[in-house]
Amino acid sequence: METSSFNAFDLARIQFAFTVSFHIVFPALSIGLSSFIAVLEWRWLKTGKAYYKDLCLFWSKIFAVAFGMGVVSGVVMAYEFGTNWASFSKFAGPITGALLTYEVMTAFFLEAGFLGIMLFGWNKVGPRAHFAATLTVAVGTLMSAFWILASNSWMQTPQGFAIVGGQAVPVDWFKIVFNPSFPYRLVHMTLAAFLVAALVVAATGAWHLLKGRRDPAVKKMFAMAMWMLLALAPLQAFVGDQHGLNTLRYQPAKIAAIEGLWDTETGGTALNLFGVPDMQAETTRYALSVPHLGSLLLTHTWDGEIRGLKSFKPDERPNSTVVFWSFRVMVGLGILMIVLAVCAWLLNRRGRLYDTRWFHRFALLMGPSGFVTLLAGWVTTEVGRQPWVVYGVMRTAQAMSPLTAQQVGLSLMTFVVVYFLVFGTGVYYMLKLMHAGPRITKAGEDTREAGTGGRRALPVTA
Secondary structure, eight states, X not given: OOOSSSOHHHHHHHHHHHHHHHHHHHHHHHHHHHHHHHHHHHHHHHHOBHHHHHHHHHHHHHHHXXXXXXXXXXXXXXXXXXXXXXXXXXXXXXXXXXXXXXXXXXXXXXXXXXXXXXXXXXXXXXXXXXXXXXXXXHHHHHHHHHHHHXXXXXXXXXXXXXXXXXXXXXXXXXXXXXXXXXHHHHHHHHHHHHHHHHHXXXXXXXXXXXXXXXXXXXXXXXXXXXXXXXXXXXXXXXXXXXXXXXXHHHOHHHHHHHHTOOSOOTTOOOEEEEEEEETTTTEEEEEEEETTHHHHHHTSSSSOOOOOGGGSOGGGOOOHHHHHHHHHHHHHXXXXXXXXXXXXXXXXXXXXXXXXXXXXXXXXXTTTHHHHHHHHHHHHHHHHXXXXXXXXXXXXXXXXXXXXXXXXXXXXXXXXXXXXXXXXXXXXXXXXXXXXXXXXXXXXXXXXXXTSSSSOOOTTTO
16 A cells, blocks of 8 residues: 555656656757857858857857756666656557667767767867868757657657557558657757757847947847747747647647637637636636637637547546646747847847847846746646557556555655756856856957867967
């Protein structure tokens, strides 16, 4: 008999949620920063302006820390599949195990193989060879996202397999990888990673602008981050809309939970802007609804019908109380990102982008919003999938290893202590680097020959 208020299953879910939440923020930052660094290095090669290379060196340090913490936290999650979720590994291992192996053999090998050249090869190889290494690292991070999301998307919308001897055996790898939700989730996550990096870069630039710095490096990274937000934040809203249409088709219970919708409404579905879903009473209390807006947003028609949660069995309903608000946190912060980007565009037209302090404070406050939005999105995705670990095929409760609450609770407490010590130190170091900022260089200084082994180099690379 379990003696704790949480049983082993609850604790195992909490532990995985805790570790994956720590893990996901670091790869997201490294995916965005690696591409940003590649663009900076390309601009340095193209123009020879010193501040582009200084920004490369500056953000490469932060990328290296994020990359290292992402690798360490990812390894821990791999072990959890064997310790806490052995039944899932046994059932889905022929598919998910292979996909994760592809990720290691392609993406991780590219990243790890060329990371040393990217970080320490400025004076060891020529500029073009170094740029090729930087590009390879950036491509590697994107390939990592490809395989990880292929695995997770298959769990959301499984296809291309057969169950043989109690295992999910691959039948069609193309269908497994390119399952119905994969394209939407890959684009959505990639854009989210770019937005995470853009907001961190913007906040760092805003911090130094508030401190009075107006050198080209600070101004350039602040401006580049804002243009990235202006281009991608509205695009992310469009991709999210298309992803919602896909989810409505393949995971209708998730959509009903997100909207706090209990009854199937004919002739047009209202949208609950706010409310408190009550799973026991099967209602959304204090709901503020707009008639037909749910149909317009979710089906793009005036009278589109959306199934309510009551049309699903009680034991097949996601927790609407959680996903209702996690989704709204994600959407609300996404709207603020668009507002931030539009304000930047207006201020730039007036020549006030680098001199408006209230806007710099706004950008600084929005710095962590990318991480919060990312986590809220993953909470919506994963909690909304419940009670399935492989949607419609295997329940999460069936995936659990035969463990006791004491065993899982002890490992959970260990993870909490170690994670906050180790990753807290890493985050503190990254913040310290951001606080210091890139070094100041002379405007217009030509550094295209720097870092070539035997030719002229900047003092910092020498």
